[in-house]
Amino acid sequence: MNSRNLLISGAGIAGLTLAYWLARQGFRVTVVERAQALRSSGNPVDVRGPALAVAERMGIVPRLRRAATGNTGLSFVNAEGRRLARMDMGGAQRAGEIELPRGDLASILYETCRDHAELLMDDSIAALRQDGHGVEVTFERAEPRRFDLVIGADGLHSTTRRLAFGAQGGIVRHMGLYVATTPLGGGDGPGRDVLMHNAPGKAVAVSPTPSGDLAFFLYRSPAEPGFDHRDTGQHKRMLADAFADVSWRAPELLERVRVADDLYFDSVSQVVLPRWSNGRVALLGDAASCVSLFGDGSTLAMAGAFTLAEKLAAAPGNPETAFRRYESAHRRLVDPRQRGIRQGAALLVPATRPGILARNLAIRLWPVLAATARLPRRLSRPPARAAE
Numbered sequence: 001m002n003s004r005n006l007l008i009s010g011a012g013i014a015g016l017t018l019a020y021w022l023a024r025q026g027f028r029v030t031v032v033e034r035a036q037a038l039r040s041s042g043n044p045v046d047v048r049g050p051a052l053a054v055a056e057r058m059g060i061v062p063r064l065r066r067a068a069t070g071n072t073g074l075s076f077v078n079a080e081g082r083r084l085a086r087m088d089m090g091g092a093q094r095a096g097e098i099e100l101p102r103g104d105l106a107s108i109l110y111e112t113c114r115d116h117a118e119l120l121m122d123d124s125i126a127a128l129r130q131d132g133h134g135v136e137v138t139f140e141r142a143e144p145r146r147f148d149l150v151i152g153a154d155g156l157h158s159t160t161r162r163l164a165f166g167a168q169g170g171i172v173r174h175m176g177l178y179v180a181t182t183p184l185g186g187g188d189g190p191g192r193d194v195l196m197h198n199a200p201g202k203a204v205a206v207s208p209t210p211s212g213d214l215a216f217f218l219y220r221s222p223a224e225p226g227f228d229h230r231d232t233g234q235h236k237r238m239l240a241d242a243f244a245d246v247s248w249r250a251p252e253l254l255e256r257v258r259v260a261d262d263l264y265f266d267s268v269s270q271v272v273l274p275r276w277s278n279g280r281v282a283l284l285g286d287a288a289s290c291v292s293l294f295g296d297g298s299t300l301a302m303a304g305a306f307t308l309a310e311k312l313a314a315a316p317g318n319p320e321t322a323f324r325r326y327e328s329a330h331r332r333l334v335d336p337r338q339r340g341i342r343q344g345a346a347l348l349v350p351a352t353r354p355g356i357l358a359r360n361l362a363i364r365l366w367p368v369l370a371a372t373a374r375l376p377r378r379l380s381r382p383p384a385r386a387a388e
Helices: 013-024 049-058 061-067 090-094 102-113 159-165 232-242 250-258 296-314 319-338 341-348 353-380
Strands: 005-009 028-033 045-047 073-077 083-088 098-100 118-121 125-130 135-139 145-147 149-152 171-185 194-199 202-207 213-220 264-272 281-283
Touching: 005 013, 005 145, 013 028, 013 049, 013 102, 013 296, 045 049, 045 102, 045 296, 049 061, 049 296, 061 098, 061 102, 073 353, 083 353, 098 102, 125 149, 125 159, 135 149, 149 159, 159 281, 171 232, 171 250, 171 341, 202 250, 213 232, 213 250, 232 250, 232 264, 264 341, 281 319, 296 319, 341 353
Parallel strands: 005 028, 005 149, 028 118, 073 194, 149 281
Antiparallel strands: 045 098, 073 083, 125 135, 135 145, 171 213, 171 264, 194 202, 202 213
């Protein structure tokens, strides 16, 4: 059997899910991760639709449900904390979707696959050189090794994408937003509403999770010159400047950011590539197609990982065919999500004060409009016959 020795760059949602399924298919899997430990921060994410089916086949759904936030809704509040509008989230939970902290999802996936793959933490790919039979990989720390295939699941700022595709390989498009989260601890436990306050072009929120509350920041801004996604000091300064004039709990939360050891901060960006593979190197998850503000990235990562493993197992001696089939199938899920980023931004962070008022009004009126839309169908039905 050919192409069975495989390297995955990135121990995130996509990389860990792929490692599990490839190992199940008999591949020898190595995962390399730049961080010294799994990232525990990040906004809550969703496991829904095709990802929920993947999780069920992995046997991890009970653990995902135990880690679920159980959040009941998203309440938009004014500076005094009074609720102005509310979106119910109970329907998604009843439909079987699971929202949980990103770090908890990553930990569950890691514990599920760690006995089936070799993990190289605190290391990264430094160079790739491929030929018709494999890929020579130079690491920053470990000795060079040769693999049959390399999969880049290393996120928006993918080193694998840069090395395998070069500067002309695709476009990373800043979508005019920056996002940040940091854990707060404490809180009254999960099963409550997320509270969000808006100023024009800015949103600050507190989200309950099983391990404590989480602060969330989102704001509109053009691309910052010299932005470095690894410079935490720069990120804290950018947040302090952006939210200096925002009220509600923003001053308190900014103080927590100032002393935080665990801050996630990044540009909201879209990755657009004409192809997700080049020879014996392919991309997965955000490295191929960073997409969404609504937690869809994890759902797509898990679904894409399962599809890629399935296609590789079906054509172990022909990776280019496997990569092409994976991309064709998975783009049908990804492309609609990529088109939805601007709509998500309009909902969460309206650019103007009239936009905030219009958003809140629309949310308050939505239940009435939905009920009104159903009314003609109800009236068109014949009345039930009276009991004789």
